[in-house]
Amino acid sequence: MGVIFISLGLGVALGFLRPLSVSQSKMMFRVTMAGLFLLLVVMGAQLGVNQEVLNNLGKIGFKAVVLAGFAVAGSILAVHILFRWLDPKGSGKKTASENRENLCQ
Amino acid sequence: MTWFVLIAIVVGVVFGKWVMPAGWEAHLDVITSAALCIMLFGVGIDIGSQREAWSRLWKMGLKVFLVPLMVCIGSLGGAALAGIALGMPFNESAAIGAGFGWYSLSGVLLAKIYSVEIGALAFLTNVSRELMAFLLIPLLAARVGKMAAVAPGGATTMDTTLPLIARVTDPDTAVIALVNGTVLSSLVPLLVPLFINI
Secondary structure, eight states: OHHHHHHHHHHHHHHHHSOOOHHHHHHHHHHHHHHHHHHHHHHHHHHHHOHHHHHHHHHHHHHHHHHHHHHHHHHHHHHHHHHHHHOTTTTTOOOGGGHHHHHHO | OHHHHHHHHHHHHHIIIIISOTTOHHHHHHHHHHHHHHHHHHHHHHHHTOHHHHHHHHHHGGGGGHHHHHHHHHHHHHHHHHHHHHTOOHHHHHHHHTTTTOHHHHHHHHHHHTOHHHHHHHHHHHHHHHHHHHHHHHHHHHHTOHHHHHTTTGGGGGTTTHHHHHHHSOHHHHHHHHHHHHHHHHHHHHHHHHHHTO
């Protein structure tokens, strides 16, 4: 847990002191996406290798999916209602910085 | 982005079930930790270089804490409602909901202080929550709003789902997501034992 906060903190400090150029930012995007891919593959592998989890998926999986679905729906609803109330027009508007996303996809 | 996530997980499950040599499980934890660190370092650089976003966060003030508050209320309420539908006691469903997607901690906590069955259910529920978050974040950001895209991730918006949120929203929202995940993560070890003992 500590290492996680240290990596994040180091990155924030470095980025704050020396903001990245556009090309460096693109390179960093590839690195973080590679990290995310690896993380998801390993998460999948941990589920795949665990026979007990796989066997019980049907039994408790249904309950788990219902609980998770309701918790997720409740969260989205609560946040959405709050921001619609605070800012009736603006909650979904695009900003200039979103162009970065278009650039990367 | 959703396909990227789905394909990665399917590749992982196939690899874990049929390809991976026995005894590699121990190394997986090291790989995840390393991948997470590299990724978070990159995300950190990205967030740190958005000086404008930080000054805006400063101006937002206490409003930024409304997001984790709403996610907390929504998660607990939603899980409790699901519990009623499934015929579960309130303390179990609320405690599972208070995991906010942090499956390793909520699962272990409940297995230790309550029962192994509820621990396993908390684990699977919060794994499902993280998977749902990965799938929903790009859709919510595109169709509903940036703040709504922060909601499903819960405690994971400070680490695993943060890179995804940062990519599909904007730097301001990424900072809010980081605050949201940090607040919710610190609430997990407090709220899970609290609710299970009600």
